[in-house]
Amino acid sequence: MRKVAVVGAGMTLFRRRLQETGKELSFEAARMALDQSKMEIGDVDAVIHGTAPDAFDGVHMKGEYLLDGSGGRRKPYMRVFTGGGTGVFSAIAGYWHVASGLADVALVVNEEKMSSCQPHPQSVFAHIWDPILDRPLKPNLVWIFAMEMNRYMTVHGIPYEDIARVAVKNKRNAAGHPCAQLPDANITLEDVMNSELMAWPVRRLDISPPSDGAAAIVLASEDVVRKRRLRDQAAWIKGVGWCIDSTMWTDRDLVFPEYVNRAAKMAYRQAKIDRPRKQIDFAEPYDPFDYKELHHLEGLGLADKGKAGLMTREGITERDGDFPVCPSGGLLGVGNPIAATLGIKVGELYWQLTGQAGKRQIPKEVHTGVTQAWGDLMQYGCVVVMGT
């Protein structure tokens, strides 16, 4: 198996409504990633595309539609799709394009344009349920995540403040991010705890915003890194893992994300990590809701079960803490254009590990980071470990 590095990344603004089409957003992100890698599209052997439901754009075979904006014209072009997990999963697919030897340079482009969906992208989520068992109940995502959050809080006795602190931390972290949609350097715990109740116990500021945007990374084999003298700007992919749980979410234990845990174990095995909390310096777990950051830290083996909230309260997960979590500002602060969160997950790992994170740079030296995304019906976990 060949070593694979990220040698460039790019992302567009994340905003509620952008004027650009999905193709244009994809182009912008791809152009930035190629520029940073000092490459042209002709240097790319394969393009991997990630984008979540077709119904957002109302375009059937959305991957085909977006392929010229992503640089896929007349190339091997592959769209992979794991719901919200696509934000990290497309990078895993990019990894195996290069690791297998079928490509030396792969461009991964993720795009999401949620604002095309009227009146609100949430309406697409009316069509993600089992048509017989779930759909007649007219569930929506905020409701079921409220159930999961409630169960997590109840079983472990976690106070709401410990969860709301995640939103405060991430929105503050996002103040240093040039693409951020909801940064707020001065947000307080009271702001989050007093925000509008959506579905108890979830409040408005516990949730990341719907967004438009795109992000891209360039992956290269070890030979390409050496020949093009990109070693100084290379961050290596050390391990990848992915896992899907049963469709039947009503039959599952919602307290612990077993699927994230299994994906993490797969990635750690490859990265030769047996004590993740000791061997990993920082994390970018998926944080579409604030409780999810805690949930995922536990799934990733970075916090004991029920203890991730305590880490947040004690400031351990702050950017200057002992174990920084979501130094990018996460989905809560930068925005949640589903698949395009590639830029604040794998992209942030890349920028942090290569010392290019600017105002967001973690003050301590970092050598190994882990990122993860979550998708489908509370059932998908995918994990990437990267290092210098």
Place this chain on the structure above:
Amino acid sequence: MKVGIVGVGITPFRPTTPEFSWKELMYDGAQRAYADAGIDPRTDVGSFITCAEDYYEGFGIFDEFTPDQLGAVLRPMHTVGGDGVQGLANAVMQIRSGLADVVVVESHSKASDILTFNGIVAHGLDPIWNKPLGGHPNYLAGLEMDAFLHGSGNTVKDCAHIAAANRQAALLNPTAAYPSRVTPDQVAASAALWAPLRTLDASIPADGCVVLVVAGEQPARAMASEPVWIQGIGWASDSPSLETREWVVPAYARLAAEMAYRMAKVRPSGAFDLAEVDDKFSYKQLQHLEAIGLARKGQAGKMARRGDLDAGGRLPTNVSGGSLGCGNVLDASGLHRVAEAVMQLRGEAGRRQVDGAKRAVVQSWRGLPAATGAVAVLGVGK
């Protein structure tokens, strides 16, 4: 590293399948493949892949609904928004990367559940430039057929020959949904759709599921049946914009074939004992044969009418009956072609068997309005 196909499961293709849900169809395809390979999916498989599109399935996020019926709960699994042969390419890459030893690839069609098939196809058109023009989206096939025939020198009669031959070949294939003894004259006399395309030049959607079990060299040799090696695989896309893509020699097929042949270290001429080439429309088979180097430009129709493509000919092509005879199973179409080639190379194709087949080429196209396709070179022996 060598990668082989060690298990094949095909459900019979049918115009409708009222007795099975799409989930049951997937289960049926999977259990056949697992039995063929002699594996237990819960312990012997490293990764699962399904090839599907949300709109065909009628779900916001179809990936959610994939694991249970394949035995993939709490296992690595993902969806490819692409053709089955593209899914197979991911399996090859995962195995070559050392991420999995055994990979399952699934694709299916429950087209009979789709109330507005043509409306979905129209939703695949560019929403700004093309979709507002309206009309039945298959007009594109008429336009492309016209461009291809003018550009290559093939004729409407050549296309009618293909439409008749594939439907007749399907009479020997128990999987086929639409076998029939039609003649080229009957094709030419069938109702006009979009000139020069006629009703019998177009394939008809069908329900069905195809599952393959793929393995690296060591596990493949330990499995129940003789491995069919994936000697080369390639995939490519041309421009999605109708205005800037190749209409005569489709670039997606040409580039995918170049990639697959390079990997397999073969030149197409004379290299293959049989071919399974996309024929969702009759002219597409001729167009694809020329694009992937199996026929010289303008010669594919003559080859067909000379009998070169028949079961006993120089290059038996679509002896399965193809999409015209078996039915269009959407993104499972490519996987079905691979499955057919595997059975031929194993010598298990029954009355369709091409004697002594050692190497086959398979080519897929995603269907209207896509310009994406894939090619695989398969072989048996060392």
